[in-house]
Amino acid sequence: MNLQAIDVRRGKPQRSGLIPALCLVAVAGLIGRNVAKLPCAMANQQQAEWKAGIASVAITPEQSMWMAGYAARTKPSEGKIHDLYAKALALEDAQGGRLVIVAVDLIGINREMRDWLEKEVKQRYQLDPARLLINASHTHCGPVLHKSRDSIYGNSFYGLTPEQIQQCREYSQHLQKKLVQLIGEALDKPAPGRLAYTHARAGFAMNRRSKTERGYRISPNPDSPVDHDVPVLRVDGADGKLRAVMFGYACHNTTLSFYKFCGDYAGFAQQYLEEAHPGATAFFISGCGGDQNPYPRGTLALAEQHGRALANAVEAALISQARPVRGPVQAVLETVTLEFAEPPSREQLEEEAKSDNKYERLHAEILLKELDETGKIRTTYPYLVQVVQFGDDLTLVGLAGEVVVDYSLRLKAELTDRTVWVGAYSNDVFGYVPSLRVLKEGGYEGGGAMRYTELPGPFAPSVETRVIDKVHELVKKVRASKSN
Numbered sequence: 001m002n003l004q005a006i007d008v009r010r011g012k013p014q015r016s017g018l019i020p021a022l023c024l025v026a027v028a029g030l031i032g033r034n035v036a037k038l039p040c041a042m043a044n045q046q047q048a049e050w051k052a053g054i055a056s057v058a059i060t061p062e063q064s065m066w067m068a069g070y071a072a073r074t075k076p077s078e079g080k081i082h083d084l085y086a087k088a089l090a091l092e093d094a095q096g097g098r099l100v101i102v103a104v105d106l107i108g109i110n111r112e113m114r115d116w117l118e119k120e121v122k123q124r125y126q127l128d129p130a131r132l133l134i135n136a137s138h139t140h141c142g143p144v145l146h147k148s149r150d151s152i153y154g155n156s157f158y159g160l161t162p163e164q165i166q167q168c169r170e171y172s173q174h175l176q177k178k179l180v181q182l183i184g185e186a187l188d189k190p191a192p193g194r195l196a197y198t199h200a201r202a203g204f205a206m207n208r209r210s211k212t213e214r215g216y217r218i219s220p221n222p223d224s225p226v227d228h229d230v231p232v233l234r235v236d237g238a239d240g241k242l243r244a245v246m247f248g249y250a251c252h253n254t255t256l257s258f259y260k261f262c263g264d265y266a267g268f269a270q271q272y273l274e275e276a277h278p279g280a281t282a283f284f285i286s287g288c289g290g291d292q293n294p295y296p297r298g299t300l301a302l303a304e305q306h307g308r309a310l311a312n313a314v315e316a317a318l319i320s321q322a323r324p325v326r327g328p329v330q331a332v333l334e335t336v337t338l339e340f341a342e343p344p345s346r347e348q349l350e351e352e353a354k355s356d357n358k359y360e361r362l363h364a365e366i367l368l369k370e371l372d373e374t375g376k377i378r379t380t381y382p383y384l385v386q387v388v389q390f391g392d393d394l395t396l397v398g399l400a401g402e403v404v405v406d407y408s409l410r411l412k413a414e415l416t417d418r419t420v421w422v423g424a425y426s427n428d429v430f431g432y433v434p435s436l437r438v439l440k441e442g443g444y445e446g447g448g449a450m451r452y453t454e455l456p457g458p459f460a461p462s463v464e465t466r467v468i469d470k471v472h473e474l475v476k477k478v479r480a481s482k483s484n
Contacts, residue, residue, distance in 0.1 A: 049327055051190035052235050053090035054244050054281050057182050058083040059104065059175055060261050061143050065167050066160055068107035069140025070257055071359065071452060076164070077143070080261035081300065082271060084142055086179055087283050089235070089244055090186035091195075093327030099388060100183055101133045101246070103283045105263040108136040108429020110145065111384075113176060120180050125187050130333040132183075133386055133398050135285050136425045139253040141262040146172040192238040196322035197394050197419060200230045202313040204265075204306045205251035207405070208293040209443060216443030220295045226250075227287060227408050230310065231421040232317040233325065233394070242280045245273060247314045248423060250287030250405055255294045255303040265294055268307025273314055282314075286425040288409075290402035290432055291445045323419075326391040330478040333427075335382040336470040339460035341447075343367075343377040363451040370454075377456045383467065384427045387474040394419050395478075397471055398426035399433070404445055406435035406464070411471060418475075431455060436464045 060083045064076045084105035091099045100121075109117075118129040144160075146169040160168070207224035209216050227250040235244040253264035263270065266284040273282040294306045344352070344367070352364035371377055386398035395418045397411060403424035412420050424433075431453045432445045439446050439461060447458030 049094045050193050050195055050235075051092040052193045052195075052243065053186040053188065053190045054088070054235070055090075055182050055185035055189075056085055056087045056281055057178055059086045059106070059178060060084045061171055063167075065171065066144045066164055067140075067259065067261070068142055068144045069138075069254070073259070075259065077261055078259040081141075082262060082267060084139070084261055084263055084267070085270075086175075086182055087281055088182045088186035089246065089281075089283060090183070090190065091329060092190055093329050095328050097131075097327065097329045098127060098187070099131050099133070099329045099331060100127060100186060101135070101283070101285075102179065102183065103246075103285060104134065104136050104179075105139050105267055105284075106136045106142045106145065107138055107140065108145075108425055109134050109427065111428040111430065113145070113172065114384075114427045116176060117179055117183075120176075121183055124180065125184060127183075127187070128331075130331040130386070131329075133331075133388065133396075133423075134427050135398065135423050136429055137253050137263060137266045137284050138286050138289075138402070138425050138429070139262065139264045139267065141256050141258070141260065141264055143171055143261070144168050145175070191243075193243060194236050194238075195325035195390070196234050196236070197325050198232050198234070198317040198320050198322040200232065200313040200317035200320070201228045202230050202249060202310050203228055204294050204309050205249065205289065205292045206295045207291055208252075209291050209438070209441070209445065211441075216441050216446065218293070218444060220293070224291075225405050225409060226292060227405050229287075230313040230317060231285075232314055232322075233421075234318060234322060242277050242318070244281045244283065245277070245314060245318065246283040246285060247273075247310075247317075248285040248287045248421060249310055250289040250408055250424075251292045251294055252289050253286075253294075255297045255306055256300065257298070258300075262300075262303070265303050265306035265310060268304050269310040269314070272308060272311040276311070276315070285421075285423045288399070288403040288405045288407045288422055288424045290404040290424065290434075291438060292405055323393060325393045328391060330389045330481050331386065332474045332477050332481070333384065333386040334470070334474060335384055336466050338381045338383045338463055338466055340379055340381065340456050341458045341460050343379065343456040346371060359451050363453075366454050367456055379456075381430070381455065381459075383433075383470075385467065385470045385474060386426060387471065387478050389475075389478040392418075394421065395475060397422045399424045399467065399471075400426055400428040401430055401433040402445070403433045404435050404438050406437060407433070407467065410435075410468060414468075414472070415475065433467065434459065434463065436461055439463065 210219035270282040388396040408422040
């Protein structure tokens with residue numbers, strides 16, 4: 001007779017399989033007793049399959065400094081609402097395969113910092129670069145990070161003084177060291193546990209691209225695509241207690257634009273979940289929210305309200321039926337070459353360098369400098385794509401840049417034989433990644449925002465095909481590596 005395994009401590013069916021014959025004898029002899037110390041290994045296969053290490057560190061600047069996200073800001077920060085954090089989840093499957101996910105309350109991690117971190121982590125902890133995923137919440141109320149090249153996520157477009165640029169450099173160097181230590185701490189304290197996936201929905205994100213007589217402008221558009229899914233990965237200890245909850249949402253962290261450090265709605269959601277579950281760590285993973293804004297927006301109360309809405313969605317997911325996530329864990333990280341549209345000529349750039357628009361002028365000056373130094377303007381971008389596969393249960397896709405919602409909707413529609421979680425703002429935040437639809441429509445996300453970067457201009461029409469095809473290629477690759 002087939003008997004379902006029972007968790008004798010919680011009185012709930014387990015999905016780990018049948019009760020071993022010897023355990024049946026033990027159970028029969030222990031009915032009515034304290035069975036918390038049952039000597040057989042019934043119903044513990046899932047719990048023993050994973051080891052999880054969790055670490056968290058505050059990364060709020062200790063002094064006032066320039067804030068990232070809005071080029072229109074005119075002064076440095078003035079205090080904080082709450083701390084910004086970096087958090088690490090280190091997972092190890094039964095075969096010893098490892099994965100580290102780092103979530104940071106920052107505008108983004110640039111490619112230079114990603115490259116530096118993966119080398120340090122490989123040298124210190126022997127962690128393969130493909131098994132390190134870094135995701136940024138994209139809060140617009142965090143500090144500017146230093147970057148050797150000029151961009152809106154660097155320094156020149158903010159008009160910083162040499163002293164302020166040095167301050168950004170010192171903060172970034174200190175941050176790098178903190179992240180390496182954080183990863184080491186998570187790897188150094190693994191504890192047995194189990195993973196499970198579930199999801200819910202939250203409705204405050206709205207597409208922000210509205211068509212006007214002057215083209216597409218940033219304004220709420222309830223008739224354009226959205227992705228209201230809230231994917232949730234829960235990490236439970238061997239005792240069944242929640243140790244961590246990782247959740248995502250496809251929406252810009254742009255409720256706020258003031259001068260205080262704050263994690264915006266994602267920061268509040270993490271705070272509320274950790275308050276509701278003492279001892280558990282909450283991680284936020286940004287989704288494909290490049291063309292999504294939280295609405296309404298503009299006040300601290302609204303950021304708290306959206307954070308509560310997202311936390312409530314996670315709570316709803318936590319009480320719903322969760323599916324076990326098993327190993328082994330496989331990961332692959334590769335670049336795909338994205339093409340830019342035909343770059344402007346020297347004559348065009350020299351004309352733009354005379355513009356009354358500060359950002360158009362600075363953008364032209366940067367490209368003219370590149371032309372003088374190298375004799376050409378770059379025509380391609382090495383774009384990072386990462387795929388993590390958890391057994392046959394979950395596929396996590398990490399895409400670089402500010403990816404628009406079309407990508408997550410398309411990937412989930414095409415990869416129907418698996419549960420897919422798409423995170424954007426991963427490993428390298430350099431600017432917007434439009435879909436072909438958004439590229440053709442134009443506007444800020446379609447190419448207008450390029451003036452705030454060191455990149456030459458809009459991407460070529462091949463951008464969506466190249467990214468999507470690369471994801472499919474890597475999904476096949478991790479599946480093949482699993483079978484081997």
